[in-house]
Amino acid sequence: MDLANSYTPDMGPERFFNRELSWLAFNRRVMEEARNEAHPLLERLRFLSISGSNLDEFFMVRVAGLKAQQLEGIETCSADGRSPSQQLAEIESEVNRLLQEQQAEWQKLRVLLTEQDILVYDQASAKEKLHASMWQYFQDQIFPILTPQVLDPAHPFPFIPNGGLGVVFDLKRLSSGETVRQLVLLPPALPRFVKVPGAGNGSGSASVLVSMEHFIEAFADRLFPGFEIRSHGVFRIIRDSDIELEEEAEDLVRFFKTALRRRRRGRVILLEVEADIAPELEELLHQDIQGHEAMIAKVDGFIGLSDLSVLVDVDRPDLKFPAYTARFPERIREHGGDCFAAISSKDIVVHHPYESFDVVISFLRQAAADPDVVAIKQTLYRAGNQSPVIRALIEAAEAGKSVTAVVELKARFDEEQNLLWANQLERAGVQVVYGFIEWKTHAKISMVVRKEGARYRTYCHFGTGNYHPITARVYTDLSFFTADPRAGRDAAQLFNYITGYIEPERMEMIKMSPLNMRGSLFELIDAEILAAKEGRVSGIWAKMNSLVDPAIIDKLYEASGAGVQVELVVRGICCLRPGVEGLSENIRVKSVVGRFLEHSRIWAFANGAAMPHSNTKLFISSADWMPRNFDRRVEYMIPIENPTVHDQILDQVLLANLIDNQQSWILQPDGRYERMKSTDKPFNLHHYFMNNASLSGRGNALHKRHDVPTLAFVQRKAGEA
Structure with missing residues (x-):
């Protein structure tokens, strides 16, 4: 059947594209921007690193979910008619193609970076250059942090956390000829790249960097004196990082504190190894990290592409997008910065990131400082790790206002940060609500109740994006401010639904x-x-x-x-x-x-x-x-x-x-x-x-x-x- 040209009534599930394969197609489009010559060089590298980070999360959540279904014998088909096993097989095929293309693009970008005096050493060049210039650095700054671990029956393979990167060595003891296997994990405290002084092309202005795993390999003879290094290989693992909520979880805070600890130990979903790793080392990794059920990816290049984002931070503004400063909304400026006066006169829409997210912060800060404001209600899905939104809510509570914050603990990968914010808010006197056990509160709404004369007026902010000042610089979103009484009444009912499970009787505007x-x-x-x-x-x-x-x-x-x-x-x-x-x-x-x-x-x-x-x-x-x-x-x-x-x-x-x-x-x-x-x-x-x-x-x-x-x-x- 030629689906591209005609439809027949018996097409059934074939009328849908597969969700997972469609996501991989999206990530390919992201990766393709690394090939877009209209972008500055370091921005192309940024797109490549984003495609790597996206793929990591895809494995942590989507592939992990399918793998769990497969292992439990669940054969429920997706809307497009594929079983979990069929989807995993197609995902593996497409991921392998994508990984190959990502690595090929990295090699091209690396050449272009070299032409711009940004040199990234591979293993061979690191071994040749580093001994002359970096031995003292390795001895003083790296060696004390590394912990080589022998692998034998008396020393089992250690636990490796999600995203863990390491180097495994096959060694021969010179004194006895004994074969010894050693593992060196890269501690999180160490940077992924080390800048090498005085190792450039002679111009004096070059930035020369070497990855930490190549740094370790280059000094392996110093790390393992008395051994012959026969082979070594870099590897990385991705674990199941989704949190499955138990319906009986009565205390969400306690549940998520426990679940976050469990997440580190989730099932291994992806094992990445160097393409030329020795077969015996590859088998060792399979066995000792319980990787037989994992998808195996042999990488001919740089493992952990998401870490290439570090290179984007090189101080070369000429190789990045021109700096852009968001405008503060004109309507607010016309009213002398008084958000309430501007909104009262007419509804306002603000377009981020072209218009500054500071207007949302100003709205909340003005509410916190205004003696006529009596109540603030706010949803928080993702707020970042340095949030002026949180500070404004705390200031409002400390000023004696009634402040309610709906903190969503189930915001994936932000659970830990949201727990911290919830604790800070509660200590300041904010009424913190965690919402529903079964559902996530994803709506982005603020409402401010203000006494104006003999009556109260409600001002609302409805956003299409999160209250996150960092992502607001790169995500395009809309902020809609209104003092329409209907919107205010609806917003109040929506908050009551979340905080008190009171289903709205009749909403005038909002669905x-x-x-x-x-x-x-x-x-x-x-x-x-x-x-x-x-x-x-x-x-x-x-x-x-x-x-x-x-x-x-x-x-x-x-x-x-x-x-x-x-x-x-x-x-x-x-x-x-x-x-x-x-x-x-x-x-x-x-x-x-x-x-x-x-x-x-x-x-x-x-x-x-x-x-x-x-x-x-x-x-x-x-x-x-x-x-x-x-x-x-x-x-x-x-x-x-x-x-x-x-x-x-x-x-x-x-x-x-x-x-x-x-x-x-x-x-x-x-x-x-x-x-x-x-x-x-x-x-x-x-x-x-x-x-x-x-x-x-x-x-x-x-x-x-x-x-x-x-x-x-x-x-x-x-x-x-």
Whole structure:
């Protein structure tokens, strides 16, 4: 069956792409940016390291979950009809290809780095150069920290934590000829790279670096005096790092403290070894780290690509993106920095990272200091390890205000940090709530209640991204500020649902998961289907991180069959198969990957209007279209009704994503992604927003200022395609 060209009713699960393989396709797009010559050299290296870090997390969570199902004999198939074992086999094949391409790209970038006087030694060059210049450094700074461990029946193989990197040696004792195996783990206290002084090309300005494992190998004869070094090999392990929540867990704090300790000892999922490692050392690793059930990756190059991020920090601004300083929102400046006055006058949308996340901090700090503010309620999913948001909440509590913080302990890989924040908040007098046992609180909402005269007024912030000032510099997200009483009443009900399990009776604006978000989207899509059948204008435009939910995908297929034009911008996973005759010929999917990580969720529905760009129903949300977001998380979607904000989001942010042709990849019916070809009118959405007036300013819609099409035009051209 040629799925790329036609659909038949018996296609069944083949109408979906596999979630895991789609994620690997996304990570390939990230890796491809390392090949993008339009990026500065160190930024290309950054993309390569990100693709390595992404792959590590994929194994820790997704592959670990499939492996657990396989070992327990669970044969439940995914939506696309693959069993866990089938998925693991295809993942292994694709991962091996991806690893080979990553290493090939590293070798190319390494040559380019050398041309720029950034020299990264491999084992051979390290052995030749280091003895002359670095012996004293090794003896004083490295040797005291290393702990060689003999491996024999009396000295069992030690525990190696998740992400642990080590070198295993096969030695011969010179005095007796005895074979000895030794292990040297790289302590976390040691840097992955060591800068070598005076070992450059003679220019005096070169940065020369050698990885710690090569450093150890170069001085192995000093580390093991009296031995002949017959062979050695570098290895690294990745363990199952997901935390499975027990339904009976009554004390979430105690449970997560215990679970975080268990995470270090999770099942080995991936064993990476040097491609030329001696067979006997490879077998030793298999046996002694219980790696027989793990996926084995032989790496011809640098093991642990995520650590290449260290090289990006080399002081070479000429090899990085030009520095960018976010603008502070004009609307707030016009009111002398008074956030409440600005929001009271009119709803505001702020576009991060082009507009500074400092406005969110200012909103909370002003609330903390304002004597008229009586209460603050705040969700916290990821806040970072140096959070001004936390400080503002603490200041508010210490000032005597009623402060409630919903701290999500189940935010993957941020659990430990969130436990620390929860402790600090509680000590300051903040009422800390941990939410639901079964669900994650993923909604990003702040609400501030302020006494104004004889009444109280609620000011709300709804974000598409986390309250995390670091990621807010590189993630594109929207912050929506409003004093609409309806939004305030809905936000209060949402918080009561989380803190007191009180299900809302009637919400005036917000739809939320796990109560009614999927059903609300069904109603919106059904309205477009009806409009198309009646010959009225119809259309769906949606931007998100991932599209996985089978029910939503089938509803979009139904819309396509009715003639609704569907334009989707899905950065990461997409299980919908677009452009298939009889199934999805009216659906197009693109992915944008570039300098900033596209993270905002924006959904638009034509609403049967003659001019979609001015009358479209528009929503922002904290949710992607995935089963977990609809069924196992507390999320929100809120309509944007203020005309100015509506047009700013629709005719600038969403439109710019749709017409970008410099950072976009088009999803083909067979699952391949093809980079958009250059045109005579190049448009880079990140460059556009870095160089044009802020959304919260007085700028017109994008198409009115820059001779680009309206949303209606995009829709019409899509229908003609």
